[in-house]
Amino acid sequence: MTRLARPALALLAALAVLPGPAGCARAPVSAPFGDPQAGHIVMARQACGSCHRIPGDELAIGRAGPPLAHMARRTVIAGVLPNTPDNLAHWVQSPQSVVPGNAMPDMGLSARQARDVAAYLETLE
Amino acid sequence: MSALARPWVRLAIAAAAGAAAAGAVAGLLALAVIYGGLFDATADTPHIPVVAWAAHNAFKTSVRARADQAEPPPALTSDQLLDGVRVYDANCSACHGAPGVNRAGFAQAMIPTPPYLLDAARRWDRRQLAWIVDHGIKMTAMPAWGEVLPKDRIDHVVGFVYALPRLSPMDYARLRARALASAPPGRPIPAALAPAQPRPATPASGAAPSGPPSGAPPA
Numbered sequence: 001m002t003r004l005a006r007p008a009l010a011l012l013a014a015l016a017v018l019p020g021p022a023g024c025a026r027a028p029v030s031a032p033f034g035d036p037q038a039g040h041i042v043m044a045r046q047a048c049g050s051c052h053r054i055p056g057d058e059l060a061i062g063r064a065g066p067p068l069a070h071m072a073r074r075t076v077i078a079g080v081l082p083n084t085p086d087n088l089a090h091w092v093q094s095p096q097s098v099v100p101g102n103a104m105p106d107m108g109l110s111a112r113q114a115r116d117v118a119a120y121l122e123t124l125e
Numbered sequence: 126m127s128a129l130a131r132p133w134v135r136l137a138i139a140a141a142a143g144a145a146a147a148g149a150v151a152g153l154l155a156l157a158v159i160y161g162g163l164f165d166a167t168a169d170t171p172h173i174p175v176v177a178w179a180a181h182n183a184f185k186t187s188v189r190a191r192a193d194q195a196e197p198p199p200a201l202t203s204d205q206l207l208d209g210v211r212v213y214d215a216n217c218s219a220c221h222g223a224p225g226v227n228r229a230g231f232a233q234a235m236i237p238t239p240p241y242l243l244d245a246a247r248r249w250d251r252r253q254l255a256w257i258v259d260h261g262i263k264m265t266a267m268p269a270w271g272e273v274l275p276k277d278r279i280d281h282v283v284g285f286v287y288a289l290p291r292l293s294p295m296d297y298a299r300l301r302a303r304a305l306a307s308a309p310p311g312r313p314i315p316a317a318l319a320p321a322q323p324r325p326a327t328p329a330s331g332a333a334p335s336g337p338p339s340g341a342p343p344a
Contacts, residue, residue, distance in 0.1 A: 045238055047238045047241055050242070050243075051241050051243055051244070058178070059181055062240075062241070063247055064241070064243035064244040096225070101225065101293070102294065104225070105222060105226050106227060108227060
């Protein structure tokens with residue numbers, strides 16, 4: 001039973017960060033996975049926009065990497081990882097461990113920052 | 126019928142009076158911002174969006190207007206390009222990173238934050254890049270490198286930045302190793318003669334944008 005409880009909880013947690021129906025505001029600070037607003041700030045500080053286009057940020061016009069629009073709907077991250085919040089956090093924290101030699105450096109994010117960034121990306125429908 | 130009675134004259138007088146009043150109000154507001162401390166000069170409070178938009182676009186048009194009058198940069202030999210890699214490694218990569226290489230930890234605390242330059246050459250031509258490097262950018266941390274670097278080395282590093290979109294992280298690491306190993310005597314060698322390695326991950330706990338940093342160490 002307890003073996004099943006953990007994946008079930010993880011699934012519940014994953015479902016909890018999925019955006020609700022349109023018009024239904026979510027409480028970002030108490031989101032269980034990460035804080036999307038904090039993640040947005042981390043992304044600005046880390047200059048993600050110099051390589052990626054980011055919806056709603058007209059200064060984020062980079063074309064070195066893929067645009068981040070619709071990240072919440074992507075099925076695969078970096079061509080290799082299934083797109084789950086945990087995998088997304090893992091990717092943004094250590095992309096070199098997922099695809100060694102790719103152009104995106106390990107940015108030195110803390111685990112918390114990585115979760116916040118993943119939470120923000122999961123808001124991009 | 127006097128001139129004042131004509132409708133268009135009255136309209137013109139009203140418009141002038143309105144413009145003067147608006148100007149006076151704008152002037153008073155500006156004085157309040159300057160002398161009243163209304164402007165938040167701290168770096169970690171971002172510009173309000175309209176100011177960010179205005180500053181960024183003014184920067185872009187300023188560079189284009191000036192750089193497009195400049196002389197075209199010279200063609201470079203491969204030795205000069207290697208020198209560009211050395212200049213980049215010594216002066217640029219800490220703030221701007223490189224293919225597969227992150228910036229120094231402090232760069233995330235520089236606001237506006239210095240961009241990675243992997244596709245800078247897709248946004249600026251060589252004259253514009255040279256102008257930016259040579260003269261720096263007001264109200265950012267971008268130095269006017271022309272103050273401290275000879276003109277030819279600025280051309281070299283600009284040539285290298287212009288080639289960045291065609292370099293894979295592996296290409297860059299190899300090029301950097303070659304450049305540092307072949308540094309002519311008298312030119313400072315800034316780092317160990319080793320291929321580029323990602324910098325050690327900084328915990329960045331002090332830079333967590335909200336709330337206390339989590340206790341979990343970075344992986």
